[in-house]
Amino acid sequence: MIFLQYAIDALSVGGLYALAALGIGLIFGIMRLVNFAHGDLLMMGCYAMFMLAAAIWPVTILGGVVIAILVAVITERIAFRPLRSADPTILLAASFAVSFFLQNFVLMIMGGRALGVDIVPALNQHIVWDSLSISVLNLFTIALSVILMGGLSLFLARTRIGIHMRAASEDVRMARMLGVRVNLVVATAFAISGLLAGAAAIVVLGKTGLVLPTMGLRLTLIAFVAVIVGGMGSLTGAVIGGYAVGILEVVLGGLLPLVILPYREALIFTVVLLFLLFRPGGIIRVAALKERV
């Protein structure tokens, strides 16, 4: 029973991390941009839900997701498109600047204090069954992440633009020569990353019930780690990496004695570090990223 409890926790935390990692991995695959502003899309979504909290819950949630998508597309158009051909380091620095902008924008309007909100009270319920106590939010997270991952893989496999997207992440120049409209593909990828961030926003807000201008940072960093562990440039890798980090977190949280618990984050990163040293290419290695001589 206790095992099932842990399994559900791990799958829900892992699902959240996988969603975030997918958002970062998708953009990285196409334009070699490590988008540090990804967590800030989530933050913007959370603030939108906070402002719409008075409305009925589908409006609240939808509003948050739409805002996250809009912000993603706008940042692509204004900040990242002019830099498309730049060095990855420059792109990364630009995403710092975008993140800095978004956080300060929210800070200016809403202030820096944490604000409490309860978007969908039903998510806070617990289902008690025998000795199990399962939160609805955890089940919702698992379902949401599975649906989105399935939807994304169908989209990439079946639709025209999805196939173009995969082509562009293999080799942008070649894809362009073969008639792939790169601007459209990149904009769509950003919209999808916004959608994933918006979905993650529902989960994060449901879990913490708080909004803060810096709330996106931790998820960005975790997702970044997940992407590296999974193997940069591979979406399957990003998902596996997300679940791996989530499971590691829950297992360490359950097994560690209380004295060591504050060091959990340090332990997670120790494991990540050791993993990188022994398998720097990540779980799934991508041929397109290898430098050719």
Next chain:
Amino acid sequence: MADRHVDVLAKFWPVLSLILGLAVIVALAQLGPISIERMVIKALIMMIVVIGLYTFIGNSGLLSFGHSTFMVVSAYMSAWLTMPVIRKKIMLPDIWSGFGQMEMHVLPGALLAGLLSAFLALIVGIPLMRLSGIVAAIGTFAVFTIVTVVYNQWDSYTKGASTLIGLPTYVDLWTAFGFVAGALVIAHLYDQSKFGLSLRASRDDLVAAKAAGVNVVRQRLIAFVISAFITGIGGVLYVHFTATITQANLLYLNLTFITIVMLMVGGMRSLFGAVAGVVAISIVTEGLRAAEKPVGVSGLGELGLAVFMLVILAIRPSGIAGGKDIPLPAFLRRRG
């Protein structure tokens, strides 16, 4: 004989010109109000950190998200070494008695603290420098997280999440300037050395450099250690300027981001770029802060700063300096 003097001058011109330029700024700042003075001191301290970052990132082409580790580690070390004994009894009663009874002079304290970072860089660098590109960046970030979590929990030495106060303050304009000059000289000597040259060769063409016999991992490690030393000293000055050490509000993580952006905006391929980035960002930050007062909306300055960074990155991807040093004046150029 005179020719040789000219040659030496020409060789050190990139760093001499920067030091002279900064000396003028510092002298002018001394005439201004205290607020300007403090702003310049802060910028000079950031400059040391960015010079440290440049030494590694600029020469190796690898990225590091972990350099704030060295700021944290050196800052606390310097506090343990140089805080007055009475203060330590109150703030850190359970610290090792060797530290507890010690009251070292601030200069050897700063250098020792820098050396501790250099040593840490040597240990973590041996495995990390084998990694490439963005993986190395995440590796250094993992080290940063591990170190800060441990320091945050290590109450008897760091006061944990609360603030350690009462550090001796000694960082005035000329002290900060002196340390910047020192950092510039170290960074320049390294640039000119065969080590710097080999590392840049591996940055520009890894395969060719390896084929030419460059031990890439060792060269990266050398740069990493030197860079950690410089960055660590920057961290020491930072906390002895504010007289406090805190890890609250993601301070060091934000410092990581802002210093990397400073380096990119200035241009990561030359020492001039490192200096120019700090100067530009500091001036724009303070200028906008002054300009937002009459408007009455606080926060506009930060937004303007972000836009400024994006515009520079878009129109000048190689940074303000464009990878160049300050050009040699005519009288130093070799004739014929």
